[in-house]
Amino acid sequence: MGYSYSPHSTDEKARQFFSKRGKHLAIAIVIIFLLVVFYTTGLAMTTYATYSRNAEQQLNETKTNLAIVQAEKDVCLASLNATGNDLKRCESDLSLKTSLLNTCGIEKSSLNNNIVSTVSSLNTCKTEKDSAIQSSKQLVRNSVKAICCSYGDVQTGSVRNWNTVNDSITCTGSYTVNCSTGETNY
Numbered sequence: 001m002g003y004s005y006s007p008h009s010t011d012e013k014a015r016q017f018f019s020k021r022g023k024h025l026a027i028a029i030v031i032i033f034l035l036v037v038f039y040t041t042g043l044a045m046t047t048y049a050t051y052s053r054n055a056e057q058q059l060n061e062t063k064t065n066l067a068i069v070q071a072e073k074d075v076c077l078a079s080l081n082a083t084g085n086d087l088k089r090c091e092s093d094l095s096l097k098t099s100l101l102n103t104c105g106i107e108k109s110s111l112n113n114n115i116v117s118t119v120s121s122l123n124t125c126k127t128e129k130d131s132a133i134q135s136s137k138q139l140v141r142n143s144v145k146a147i148c149c150s151y152g153d154v155q156t157g158s159v160r161n162w163n164t165v166n167d168s169i170t171c172t173g174s175y176t177v178n179c180s181t182g183e184t185n186y
Contacts, residue, residue: 141184144169149179156180
């Protein structure tokens with residue numbers, strides 16, 4: 001027996017290898033492929049579930065925050081409406097007060113005019129009263145001599161007493177009249 005060498009080509013070796021172990025190798029490749037697919041799918045599912053859980057949690061937090069903000073908005077709108085109503089009431093009160101103030105100003109001006117007129121009338125009345133008093137006194141002075149002095153008293157220059165009682169001249173009293181000149185202390 002001798003040595004004989006027969007070279008095998010790599011193709012042939014590969015064929016022999018696959019023919020002997022081909023089924024096992026194909027099963028191993030399929031198993032490895034399935035493991036990679038399942039691992040990748042599991043990782044993707046875990047990531048998706050985590051993301052989904054986080055997204056759901058954020059959504060719930062956002063809903064809660066939105067409900068809080070909505071409640072705050074409602075409170076703010078109610079406050080704004082109340083403030084608007086207060087402003088309208090204040091504007092109405094201000095309008096009424098302005099109208100009353102204008103009316104008061106007109107009445108004050110009218111009263112001032114009445115006061116000026118009344119003061120003027122009062123001064124006129126005082127002047128007329130003083131004039132009437134002076135006229136009355138002059139009338140009394142001029143009448144006392146004729147009433148209380150006789151012709152003989154005028155000739156002698158006698159001084160007679162007199163007074164006014166109930167708007168009448170009496171020839172007795174605390175006032176005096178000079179019968180010759182008609183002068184009196186009245």
